[in-house]
Amino acid sequence: MDYVIEMLNIRKEFPGIVANDNITLQLKKGEIHALLGENGAGKSTLMNVLFGLYQPEKGEIRVKGEKVNITSPNIANDLGIGMVHQHFMLVDTFTVTENIVLGMEPKKGFTIDMKKAERDVKEISDRYGLRVDPKAKIADISVGMQQRAEILKTLYRGAEILIFDEPTAVLTPQEIKELIQIFRTLIAEGKSIILITHKLKEIIEVCDRVTVIRKGVGIDTLDVEGATPNQLASLMVGREVLFRTEKTEAEPKDVVLQISKLNVNDARGVRAVRDLDLTIRAGEILGIAGVDGNGQTELIEAITGLTKISSGSIKLSGKELSSYKTRKITEAGVGHIPQDRHKHGLVLDFPIGDNMVLQTYYQRPYSKLSMLNNKEINKQAKKLINEFDVRTPSEYTQARALSGGNQQKAIIGREIDRDPDLLIAAQPTRGLDVGAIEFIHQRLIDQRDKGKAVLLLSFELDEILNVSDRIAVIYEGNIIAVVNPKETTEQELGLLMAGSKKKEEGDIKHV
Amino acid sequence: MFSRTQTILIPVISVVLGLLIGAVVMLVSGYNPIEGYSALLRGSLGDSFYIGETIRQITPYIFAGLAVAFAFRTGLFNIGVEGQLLVGWIASVWVGLAFDLPKIIHLPMAVLAGAIAGALWAFIPGLLKAKLRVHEVIVTIMMNYIALHLVNYLVRYVISDQQNTTSRVPESASLKSPFFEALTEFSTMHYGIFLALAGAIIYYVILEKTSTGFELRSVGFNQNASQYAGMNVNRNIILSMVISGAFAGLGGAMEGLGTFGYAFIHGAFSGVGFDGIAVALLGGNVAIGVVLAAALFGILKQGALIMPLQSGVPTELVEIVIAIIIFFVASSYIIAYLLQRFKKGAQ
Numbered sequence: 001m002d003y004v005i006e007m008l009n010i011r012k013e014f015p016g017i018v019a020n021d022n023i024t025l026q027l028k029k030g031e032i033h034a035l036l037g038e039n040g041a042g043k044s045t046l047m048n049v050l051f052g053l054y055q056p057e058k059g060e061i062r063v064k065g066e067k068v069n070i071t072s073p074n075i076a077n078d079l080g081i082g083m084v085h086q087h088f089m090l091v092d093t094f095t096v097t098e099n100i101v102l103g104m105e106p107k108k109g110f111t112i113d114m115k116k117a118e119r120d121v122k123e124i125s126d127r128y129g130l131r132v133d134p135k136a137k138i139a140d141i142s143v144g145m146q147q148r149a150e151i152l153k154t155l156y157r158g159a160e161i162l163i164f165d166e167p168t169a170v171l172t173p174q175e176i177k178e179l180i181q182i183f184r185t186l187i188a189e190g191k192s193i194i195l196i197t198h199k200l201k202e203i204i205e206v207c208d209r210v211t212v213i214r215k216g217v218g219i220d221t222l223d224v225e226g227a228t229p230n231q232l233a234s235l236m237v238g239r240e241v242l243f244r245t246e247k248t249e250a251e252p253k254d255v256v257l258q259i260s261k262l263n264v265n266d267a268r269g270v271r272a273v274r275d276l277d278l279t280i281r282a283g284e285i286l287g288i289a290g291v292d293g294n295g296q297t298e299l300i301e302a303i304t305g306l307t308k309i310s311s312g313s314i315k316l317s318g319k320e321l322s323s324y325k326t327r328k329i330t331e332a333g334v335g336h337i338p339q340d341r342h343k344h345g346l347v348l349d350f351p352i353g354d355n356m357v358l359q360t361y362y363q364r365p366y367s368k369l370s371m372l373n374n375k376e377i378n379k380q381a382k383k384l385i386n387e388f389d390v391r392t393p394s395e396y397t398q399a400r401a402l403s404g405g406n407q408q409k410a411i412i413g414r415e416i417d418r419d420p421d422l423l424i425a426a427q428p429t430r431g432l433d434v435g436a437i438e439f440i441h442q443r444l445i446d447q448r449d450k451g452k453a454v455l456l457l458s459f460e461l462d463e464i465l466n467v468s469d470r471i472a473v474i475y476e477g478n479i480i481a482v483v484n485p486k487e488t489t490e491q492e493l494g495l496l497m498a499g500s501k502k503k504e505e506g507d508i509k510h511v
Numbered sequence: 512m513f514s515r516t517q518t519i520l521i522p523v524i525s526v527v528l529g530l531l532i533g534a535v536v537m538l539v540s541g542y543n544p545i546e547g548y549s550a551l552l553r554g555s556l557g558d559s560f561y562i563g564e565t566i567r568q569i570t571p572y573i574f575a576g577l578a579v580a581f582a583f584r585t586g587l588f589n590i591g592v593e594g595q596l597l598v599g600w601i602a603s604v605w606v607g608l609a610f611d612l613p614k615i616i617h618l619p620m621a622v623l624a625g626a627i628a629g630a631l632w633a634f635i636p637g638l639l640k641a642k643l644r645v646h647e648v649i650v651t652i653m654m655n656y657i658a659l660h661l662v663n664y665l666v667r668y669v670i671s672d673q674q675n676t677t678s679r680v681p682e683s684a685s686l687k688s689p690f691f692e693a694l695t696e697f698s699t700m701h702y703g704i705f706l707a708l709a710g711a712i713i714y715y716v717i718l719e720k721t722s723t724g725f726e727l728r729s730v731g732f733n734q735n736a737s738q739y740a741g742m743n744v745n746r747n748i749i750l751s752m753v754i755s756g757a758f759a760g761l762g763g764a765m766e767g768l769g770t771f772g773y774a775f776i777h778g779a780f781s782g783v784g785f786d787g788i789a790v791a792l793l794g795g796n797v798a799i800g801v802v803l804a805a806a807l808f809g810i811l812k813q814g815a816l817i818m819p820l821q822s823g824v825p826t827e828l829v830e831i832v833i834a835i836i837i838f839f840v841a842s843s844y845i846i847a848y849l850l851q852r853f854k855k856g857a858q
């Protein structure tokens with residue numbers, strides 16, 4: 001059998017941890033090969049080794065049978081290996097084309113031949129059905145389009161082998177469908193793909209083979225055909241996974257959050273939330289379903305004080321919050337798991353310990369008379385690391401060095417542990433493995449059972465349907481329906497989210 | 512990015528490389544590097560007089576280095592240390608001359624005036640950055656020129672009577688130390704070095720041990736996350752500049768109340784503020800590093816004055832050595848890369 005890539009017995013160590021221990025991964029030409037493993041299992045590390053960002057301590061890499069030494073991404077490029085990172089590496093103020101040709105610009109005399117570059121980019125974009133506007137500025141296009149720009153970048157550099165690190169974690173369901181189509185086109189054009197994802201359904205849908213790793217050790221490589229999600233999950237975790245969260249009927253009590261006639265503008269000054277009314281009670285989880293860009297982000301930023309509101313009122317247990325600054329809102333009892341963990345959730349250059357007290361560092365026992373008490377801070381960090389299974393060498397490790405999923409678990413731990421009356425969870429399980437998702441869902445339900453209110457925002461309808469007690473559908477900045485998850489279906493929700501059913505039709509159940 | 516040993520090794524190796532390449536330059540231009548460097552050492556540490564002069568030289572370097580480092584650690588680039596130092600200098604001298612008080616009140620007041628003036632001078636770029644997002648590098652550079660000419664005006668027309676220098680500050684506001692002068696054969700060494708070392712300790716405590724330092728560092732790394740966590744980003748930007756400026760102003764007060772004991776018209780910038788950038792960089796922006804880097808700079812600059820007389824090597828050689836050191840620190844990736852290679856080769 002011909003392998004285009006062979007990674008044999010790879011070992012990669014970091015201070016205090018062996019991230020890859022004797023892992024072997026072989027990629028056939030024209031296949032989509034999944035790389036599956038828990039958070040922190042070492043998937044990104046292995047791919048960074050292949051892309052030349054890390055040097056392995058042991059093992060060898062072969063490209064088309066030939067032993068190679070990939071000491072930098074440039075060498076990886078020359079060998080036809082391209083990588084689409086989980087966190088994009090694009091210059092925001094440049095156009096798509098400028099980003100793509102960066103470092104290898106076509107020249108005309110001494111100047112860059114932008115016309116030719118744009119033509120080339122357009123040509124590749126059309127060939128693979130990417131439909132990217134070569135002249136658009138990165139800052140102005142959606143996350144899905146930015147990802148396509150990254151794909152174009154690798155193709156422009158002649159990649160034959162494409163590595164995708166959790167590409168679907170940041171996409172909406174529609175964008176995921178389109179990405180899968182793009183994968184198929186790439187394969188038809190003779191490319192080979194390595195795909196990291198935590199979504200077992202995606203693996204079963206598009207992949208040919210899957211390599212499973214657990215805690216840095218290679219477990220097995222198997223054909224996807226015939227494999228079930230349960231089988232994959234238990235291989236990866238090393239025990240049975242349930243997939244369904246057990247929960248009792250909600251017992252809603254007093255109103256915790258009362259929003260009325262709320263209007264909020266987005267960053268460009270366009271109205272994003274319009275005359276929105278919403279109520280959440282103690283002891284219930286309210287899920288917000290909606291297509292991305294219908295005002296969800298602005299709604300959450302308004303509640304948490306990150307954005308000023310235009311008009312309306314936001315009351316927490318009867319207290320008006322809308323004039324408060326973020327700190328006062330936090331102190332009043334609002335917790336917030338943010339959508340973007342790198343932008344808002346963590347100070348990546350701080351140790352994980354300091355990140356665990358990001359909102360409380362100035363309070364006792366973490367500070368006394370303005371002097372930090374590092375002993376208490378690290379004690380708290382240790383506690384959360386254990387409780388939420390954050391896999392890190394220690395509480396002194398920089399947050400940056402944690403795997404994506406473990407960063408997420410750290411944030412969730414911090415927010416839940418503060419035990420807020422209202423917990424806002426925006427895409428809380430983005431980038432988490434199936435075991436961790438189960439655990440986090442259980443913790444959200446525990447908060448509910450303790451009599452707290454939970455606001456869950458998610459683009460995964462599964463998650464919304466499984467975890468919520470009520471579902472509010474947001475469309476163009478307004479809640480157009482509130483439905484009972486037990487009496488609705490994905491289809492109905494889909495229609496509501498598309499705005500095709502309106503309140504006026506009168507057939508929407510109000511719960 | 513770098514491991515702990517690397518953060519220590521990189522500046523040390525840079526210094527060694529700087530000195531080695533300096534030696535090569537001397538050889539190539541026909542001087543004896545051993546003679547050159549020993550003259551430099553004699554001129555900075557050779558006897559008690561030179562030691563006194565070197566310590567006096569180190570004092571403002573520590574403050575300037577701390578000022579740059581403080582801003583840097585909190586996400587700002589303060590190029591205006593030079594100007595803040597000048598206004599600190601004139602303010603401390605003015606308070607020294609304007610009041611007639613017992614030393615126990617007068618001296619602290621004059622020193623404090625330097626800090627406050629520097630802080631106020633840095634407050635302006637901080638405010639512009641916080642409120643209007645004007646980049647602090649541009650503003651601080653311009654404020655340097657305003658400071659230079661404003662201070663010259665004040666010296667000539669306000670504090671003195673159309674003279675090039677002010678009068679000397681009275682004993683009650685002076686940092687001069689007859690004790691150290693006697694000890695070091697009448698060098699200009701003064702008590703300022705103790706204030707500088709205290710400054711380094713304060714720097715460490717504010718930044719690493721207080722909740723204010725936690726906030727300042729957090730805002731320096733990630734403004735979005737800091738805002739999310741309820742910190743007041745704008746207030747912290749201003750505070751960072753103000754504290755940085757206060758360190759710079761104190762550096763000026765050391766010159767005004769200690770080294771010179773008066774203020775004078777500057778034809779050009781003294782350069783201490785700009786050297787502060789190099790000191791902070793070489794010192795890795797940590798307190799102990801800044802003190803050590805300032806000591807190295809003090810030794811090199813002081814020794815450079817004697818070197819031409821004793822060995823014929825021109826003063827400029829020291830500037831070359833410093834430039835090479837800074838080059839290597841700034842391009843630390845080269846050294847990190849070499850270290851890695853070296854480790855691989857050894858295995």
Ligand SMILES: Nc1ncnc2c1ncn2[C@@H]1O[C@H](COP(=O)(O)OP(=O)(O)OP(=O)(O)O)[C@@H](O)[C@H]1O
Pocket residue numbers: 014015017018019037038039040041042043044045046391392393400401402403404405406431
């Ligand atoms: N630069 C680094 N320095 C130190 N440790 C690191 C670094 N990068 C990763 N690690 C550690 O190596 C281990 C594997 O991390 P990796 O990012 O490869 O996990 P992953 O499988 O991609 O997980 P996730 O699904 O959460 O993204 C983790 O324990 C992580 O803390």
Ligand SMILES: [Mg+2]
Pocket residue numbers: 043044045165403404405
């Ligand atoms: Mg990863």
